[in-house]
Amino acid sequence: MTDVVSRNGLWAMAHAERASLADDLAELSNEQWSTQSLCGEWTVEEVVAHLTAAANIGRFRWLRSVLGARFDFDKHNARRLAEHRGADPAETLARFRAVITSTTAASGHTAAWLGEVIVHAQDIRRPLGLPRQPSIAATTEVARFYASRNFTVPGLSNIEGLRLEATDGPFRAGTGPTVSGTTIALTMAMAGRPDYCADLSGPGVPTLRDRIVPQAV
Structure with missing residues (x-):
């Protein structure tokens, strides 16, 4: 919970x-x-x-x-x-x-x-090349939202049949081949930013990469 x-x-x-x-x-x-x-x-x-x-x-x-x-x-x-x-x-x-x-x-x-x-x-x-990252707490809320529905971005469709696991925070979602990485990398991938797939690992990454259509949220 x-x-x-x-x-x-x-x-x-x-x-x-x-x-x-x-x-x-x-x-x-x-x-x-x-x-x-x-x-x-x-x-x-x-x-x-x-x-x-x-x-x-x-x-x-x-x-x-x-x-x-x-x-x-x-x-x-x-x-x-x-x-x-x-x-x-x-x-x-x-x-x-x-x-x-x-x-x-x-x-x-x-x-x-x-x-x-x-x-x-x-x-x-x-x-x-700016180093600042958003807070993990804020990014976790966005990741949970994107993983739960298709609204502004097709987050739910992008991760269907996949298991996402953050390596730096509590975010977990889905079942299936694993995709792991930082919370921001997972969020950006769900949001349609293929560049961030390079920051992810796991057997589910190729599937996620193939699904991503760049979005302008």
């Missing part, structure tokens, strides 16, 4: 992870802001603008935006990203800092929005 983290607790974790990312971003050069992230075609700056957008749009605004894009989620994301990107990286960072303590979200699935922050932070950090 695992302890249940309250919604307020999950938001506190999201706020802490946003603050940590903002600290990392403050040290970047303009060239680093233009680096391609692990999230599709987006640069570091575009990912940050996307995070700002996600923290600004509630359920009804999100629905209007999606309807306006005729359910083309790439178009929806691109429009909201452009809305919240600054004229330069400094302004983009300032806008992100302004939403660090936001509890606005498109749905009540708070663990998913914590996951949004954790996954996109690593989308930025890994290509730049």
